[in-house]
Amino acid sequence: MSNPSGAPRVRRFLLALLCLGGIHYAAPWPGPQAALNTFLVLGLAPGFTSPLAGMAWAAAGGWVLEGTLRLYPHLGGTAFANMLACLLAFSLVLRWPPHSLKPYWGRQAALVLIHTLLIHASVSFAAGPHAWGTGWLWSLVLIPAWATLALRLHPPLHRK
Amino acid sequence: MAVLLLGHLLWMALGRGGSSRWQHLANLLATPPRAASARWEGWKASRRERVTSLRDATTELLQLRAQVTGLLTAREAEAPRVAEADEAIRLLGLKRLMPLAFRAARVIVNVRKAPFGGMILDQGADAGLVPDQGVIAPEGVVGRLWDVGATQASLLPLDAYNASTGVMLARSRATGVLQGLGPGKAAIRYIGNQEVVQVGEPVFTSGLDRVFPRGLLVGYVSAVAPHDVELHVEVVLAAPLDRVGLVLILPAHPQMEIQPPAGPPVDAPGKQAGK
Numbered sequence: 001m002s003n004p005s006g007a008p009r010v011r012r013f014l015l016a017l018l019c020l021g022g023i024h025y026a027a028p029w030p031g032p033q034a035a036l037n038t039f040l041v042l043g044l045a046p047g048f049t050s051p052l053a054g055m056a057w058a059a060a061g062g063w064v065l066e067g068t069l070r071l072y073p074h075l076g077g078t079a080f081a082n083m084l085a086c087l088l089a090f091s092l093v094l095r096w097p098p099h100s101l102k103p104y105w106g107r108q109a110a111l112v113l114i115h116t117l118l119i120h121a122s123v124s125f126a127a128g129p130h131a132w133g134t135g136w137l138w139s140l141v142l143i144p145a146w147a148t149l150a151l152r153l154h155p156p157l158h159r160k
Numbered sequence: 161m162a163v164l165l166l167g168h169l170l171w172m173a174l175g176r177g178g179s180s181r182w183q184h185l186a187n188l189l190a191t192p193p194r195a196a197s198a199r200w201e202g203w204k205a206s207r208r209e210r211v212t213s214l215r216d217a218t219t220e221l222l223q224l225r226a227q228v229t230g231l232l233t234a235r236e237a238e239a240p241r242v243a244e245a246d247e248a249i250r251l252l253g254l255k256r257l258m259p260l261a262f263r264a265a266r267v268i269v270n271v272r273k274a275p276f277g278g279m280i281l282d283q284g285a286d287a288g289l290v291p292d293q294g295v296i297a298p299e300g301v302v303g304r305l306w307d308v309g310a311t312q313a314s315l316l317p318l319d320a321y322n323a324s325t326g327v328m329l330a331r332s333r334a335t336g337v338l339q340g341l342g343p344g345k346a347a348i349r350y351i352g353n354q355e356v357v358q359v360g361e362p363v364f365t366s367g368l369d370r371v372f373p374r375g376l377l378v379g380y381v382s383a384v385a386p387h388d389v390e391l392h393v394e395v396v397l398a399a400p401l402d403r404v405g406l407v408l409i410l411p412a413h414p415q416m417e418i419q420p421p422a423g424p425p426v427d428a429p430g431k432q433a434g435k
Binding site: 052059074079083087126 | 161168169
């Protein structure tokens with residue numbers, strides 16, 4: 001007997017893998033790279049049925065991003081913030097499953113801001129002072145693109 | 161999940177202190193993928209640079225030859241300007257050393273070796289020039305203005321047969337008159353037999369002719385021979401008259417002695433102590 005949720009899960013897995021590759025290859029453009037990371041953490045990872053899988057993907061995104069940036073003396077801050085943000089997004093999706101686009105955009109915008117603050121707090125803790133950059137702005141501006149993609153093309157699997 | 165979170169938190173906390181061992185371990189773990197990535201990038205670079213066909217190689221060679229030819233042509237075209245710029249830099253250095261109101265001029269014609277030839281400068285009476293102003297180059301004295309036109313002036317070089325310049329020898333301080341002997345050479349007259357003159361001795365202007373101030377380098381003694389009651393002293397001129405392009409014109413009737421410019425100001429001892 002075939003599992004009806006198998007195909008979307010594989011699609012999500014492949015999309016997350018593509019996203020990781022995108023983060024790696026977008027290293028020369030930190031703005032789009034940050035937007036890709038946000039898409040992975042807040043758009044794709046909370047859609048996995050297991051929060052552990054989502055957190056693992058979010059952590060992987062953080063490690064790849066910091067590894068390609070080669071800016072911080074000690075890595076791990078972004079991965080930690082990604083996991084926390086993913087956990088928060090996952091609990092929000094579970095508690096209040098999204099039904100329409102505009103409120104989902106608003107929620108994602110708030111999550112982007114929280115995610116940004118978390119990243120900077122944890123990177124400051126792990127690596128010390130650092131530049132803020134404009135990645136968060138890219139993530140905010142591109143919400144209509146990546147949040148719509150996350151909701152319409154790949155709705156969270158646990159949202160019935 | 162908790163292990164994942166706590167592990168990251170612990171890793172971040174370790175990074176704040178002495179985590180060199182962890183970083184060393186991480187570097188060690190990253191070595192194989194780094195090596196693989198380097199090999200991969202190297203392979204990509206070599207594939208990009210590999211010549212795939214003889215025709216491509218020939219085309220590239222032709223392009224490179226054209227580029228080299230263009231660069232050589234450009235260098236040849238720029239060479240006179242570069243040489244003149246070098247000369248101008250040396251003239252500026254000389255100008256800073258001597259506290260006189262110089263006027264710079266360019267030698268536009270140099271037919272010094274032709275009969276009744278000379279050198280023509282691009283400055284004339286419009287620039288306030290008058291005959292008998294001294295002309296020098298960074299290497300030494302060149303000559304004096306002979307005839308001044310409206311916009312140009314002719315220069316009588318030191319080695320012209322009718323040129324006379326007051327000079328003195330560096331060691332004996334004996335003074336005489338330098339007369340031209342032909343291209344690049346001149347002789348000093350009126351040096352007495354009793355003077356001791358050595359070959360290689362520098363010859364400076366004496367300042368007695370009121371054309372040049374005292375102490376400008378004229379040349380070096382190349383031969384000494386007794387000649388009746390005086391010494392026949394031949395001099396090789398210091399200034400390269402064949403290839404001089406830019407010259408400085410001294411003011412008319414300069415002072416006999418030139419005071420060297422003042423050195424850099426020295427702070428008073430009290431001021432230094434107060435620092």
